[in-house]
Amino acid sequence: MSTTATPTPTPAPGNMLEVDGVVVEYAAKSRRGRPFRALHGVSLDIRPGETVGLVGESGSGKTTLGRAVLGLAPVAEGEIRYAGRAISRLSARERRALSAEIQVVFQDPYTSLNPAMTVGDILAEPLLVSGTSRAAAEERVSGLLDQVRLPADAAHRLPREFSGGQRQRVAIARALCRDPRLIVCDEPVSALDLSTQARVLELFVEIQERTGVAYLFITHDLSVVRCVSHRVAVMYGGRIVETGEAAAVTSGPRDPYTRRLMLAAPVPDPARQRERREQRRNLKSVGAE
Numbered sequence: 001m002s003t004t005a006t007p008t009p010t011p012a013p014g015n016m017l018e019v020d021g022v023v024v025e026y027a028a029k030s031r032r033g034r035p036f037r038a039l040h041g042v043s044l045d046i047r048p049g050e051t052v053g054l055v056g057e058s059g060s061g062k063t064t065l066g067r068a069v070l071g072l073a074p075v076a077e078g079e080i081r082y083a084g085r086a087i088s089r090l091s092a093r094e095r096r097a098l099s100a101e102i103q104v105v106f107q108d109p110y111t112s113l114n115p116a117m118t119v120g121d122i123l124a125e126p127l128l129v130s131g132t133s134r135a136a137a138e139e140r141v142s143g144l145l146d147q148v149r150l151p152a153d154a155a156h157r158l159p160r161e162f163s164g165g166q167r168q169r170v171a172i173a174r175a176l177c178r179d180p181r182l183i184v185c186d187e188p189v190s191a192l193d194l195s196t197q198a199r200v201l202e203l204f205v206e207i208q209e210r211t212g213v214a215y216l217f218i219t220h221d222l223s224v225v226r227c228v229s230h231r232v233a234v235m236y237g238g239r240i241v242e243t244g245e246a247a248a249v250t251s252g253p254r255d256p257y258t259r260r261l262m263l264a265a266p267v268p269d270p271a272r273q274r275e276r277r278e279q280r281r282n283l284k285s286v287g288a289e
């Protein structure tokens, strides 16, 4: 991917989020079936202002981990701590209070915005619910539109009047409404075309530079993760198999599964692509899969 996005220089020291030995199990669909274990004791931490890219093939557990951080997946064992406080088993009321600080941007900007509300109302809603006056909310909405590089008149329009990239900017603005410290970004550019992806990734980095927000950035796309992440965690089969500085993991992966994932990323040269397919097969035969 061609983008000028590079992660901000140095995240602050100390952990903001600590995921510690987390097990997530989904209830079995059939009455006699056993619960399905989607995460097998996952540990990960994120520092203030840091972007941790979470990569792995489909079904490896990336979204489940993001949902566990958001309080949307059932944590059976282990703990998640935010700013030192255990948050895995909060009541709905405590969770709502935390939602100002931990936010989410989903993959699909076509379904994540209420089609019947204007963009201005979508952005004002969380502010009004938390007690902000109408006048202050309107002022904040125009500031948010400016931050995500949308024109002020966007406030009066409906989501369907925008392109995919613009809708994702609205979703990002909504996540920013109450000045979060952490945003879980679940494949936030996968539904966009390549040039739009690049511009939205630049926006994520720019926002981090300005606000110091941290991202858990979930993606299956290694070129995306390279653009935005300080560190990368690689998931396979509900476990984290490798973590490290983004440049180190993407240029010299230690784990055979990570190597296979890198080799699966397409390259423009067909001869190189064939070579990589062969290398992938060899890794498979030594038990990486």
Ligand SMILES: Nc1ncnc2c1ncn2[C@@H]1O[C@H](COP(=O)(O)OP(=O)(O)OP(=O)(O)O)[C@@H](O)[C@H]1O
Binding pocket: 026, 027, 036, 038, 056, 057, 058, 059, 060, 061, 062, 063, 064, 065, 220
């Ligand atoms: N609500 C659920 N009930 C039962 N099983 C689930 C549920 N959600 C996810 N799973 C299973 O948990 C495993 C991990 O899924 P998850 O969506 O976390 O993976 P992922 O790495 O995010 O995949 P993708 O990249 O395709 O989104 C998969 O086997 C999936 O089928």
